[in-house]
Amino acid sequence: MEPINKIESVLTPLDKNNVDTDQIISKEFLKRIERTGFGQYLFYHWRFHADGTKNEEFVLNDPRYDGSTILVAHENFGCGSSREHAPWAILDYGFRVVIAPSFADIFYSNCFKNGILPITLSVAEIDEFLHKGKEAPYTLTVSLEDQTVAGEDGSVYSFNIDPYSKKMLLNGWDEISLTFQYEDKITEYEQKHA
């Protein structure tokens, strides 16, 4: 997993609440047995019309946001299914940070396993960024180390993140290798509960 700390990018304003994992990655793309290559299918039915042509009205098709690595949306982002294909698609498309007032639990946890930083800000802070980002390309600077998001015109907001997840992301650690350091504890537990 690639470590993450400072990210500077134009934000992509996804002006929707309750963005569910079925929209992030639709079920017809869940049949592949690889972890990679899902970016082309991200928000597929919002990006493309039924006839396969681009939906020019959808924000990901707006060239002003090309190359953006920060996605901003309204509350309860990632609700629905546990499919890790959702963060795989987001990452593979090029996003490293998702900012929303709240996230669904499984999606939130899946982000950390893949080097994506999910940031929770207040509704007012999100509304401000979405508003500015929709009007004109608006650059955010995210620092995981400092736990801050700074707008290009000087507003700086801090966010909370649990110290364990922060350390994992900053170092890009593989959680399973870490857990093996506790193997004796696991064995002890199993013996006690056998």
Added chain:
Amino acid sequence: MAKTIIEKIWDEHIVYEEEGKPDLLYIDLHLIHEVTSPQAFEGLRLANRKVRRPDLCFATMDHNVPTKNLPVINDPIAKKQITTLAKNCEEFGVQLADMEHPDQGIVHIIGPELGLTQPGKTIVCGDSHTSTHGAFGAIAFGIGTSEVEHVLSTQTLWQGKPKTMEIRVTGKIGFGVTAKDIILAIISKFGIGVGTGHIVEYTGEAIRGLTMEERMTICNMSIEAGAKAGLIGPDETTINYLRGRRYAPQGEEFEAAAERWLALNTDEGAVYDQVLEIHADEIEPFVTWGTNPSMGSGISANIPTTADYVSETDKSALRSAMEYMGLEEGMALTDIEIQHAFIGSCTNARLSDLEAAANVVKGKHVHPTVTAIVVPGSRTVKKQAEDIGLDKIFTDAGFEWRESGCSMCLAMNDDVVPAGERCASTSNRNFEGRQGAGSRTHLVSPSMAAAAALHGHFVDVRKIDAAVQI
């Protein structure tokens, strides 16, 4: 100190705890299916790791399996996913009920059916509807594929302790109102994000009165309220359901286990982080009209209008749902015409669900403009239903009687609702495109789906025929 059942089970499973870290939690049962496991097994292979406790894993094939012309899978990518699971289970020594095995079925139907699901266990699966197993008084939750790999290799997970929530359903449910209506009413009343970060315990007279199959319907949709898990404290109903099941303890061991299970119940005076209450007598048969499970109303209501909402985001969500669903704000739910009816899924494809639907359709016929299918939740359910003649009731009424699987709930196989068409569905999600690109889903109970199939539009199942016993 007085503890909730949630805290009791959680604390019992802590392998390691340290300030500033999540708890390292032991997992008692790991259920596996073809869609969310291949990358996890591949991860093991690449790191040269093995499955730590294959005896605590159980796999089946459900999401991709066809519900007719078994075992032919036309889609080569789906077929590869199925064969990959078989190969992985063989290589890593995991027990598998494959497509043609008599135990095959939707993973959340067969766990309880086989007695693998038991009170007090921690249960995970790479599927959000793992919350179903909470009906037995277990902590059961969905995980991503990285966590599937973590459990396969260590039998543990790092988990921050969730908050606790009680949802109390007071009073008795009325005639024609089902477990599905209770949970849809809860989600509609409190919202799809209300449970985020919490494990919910459902309590109250209306919950106590439910059978195990009905309790599974409630817990199944906990995730649609955003909850990490949902559970119901074990009682005699739980014990009676489990007695004699294949993987449950047997004989004296069972009686000893039953005593332990009953002691798991929340202590008097235990405090939840949050308590919500809903009265059963305010719940009607429910129909969703929007694009998430909270967008629903009792059958006698109309679809809300933008004037009913305060925030611009909510107004815009309603407008966008109406556009996608091809409906008008304020219209009566009974005016919504359907072209498809689906009776199935991990929410409502157990024997009692099929019986409820069969009671409505017996001796009648599906409306000429409706295509209706019944997909039993497991091969066992299918056989039980056939033994009492339900298949005949359905096929005589014009329903198709299919093989078991997830089917049209998420339409990964060929069971797809075409774009622009509308389905009365007993499943759990009505997200855009859930049952096929452009499809329109209305979540209902089995009896409501059956009634809609007969009439071609939604009807109040309580009014259709006084002779019908629901």
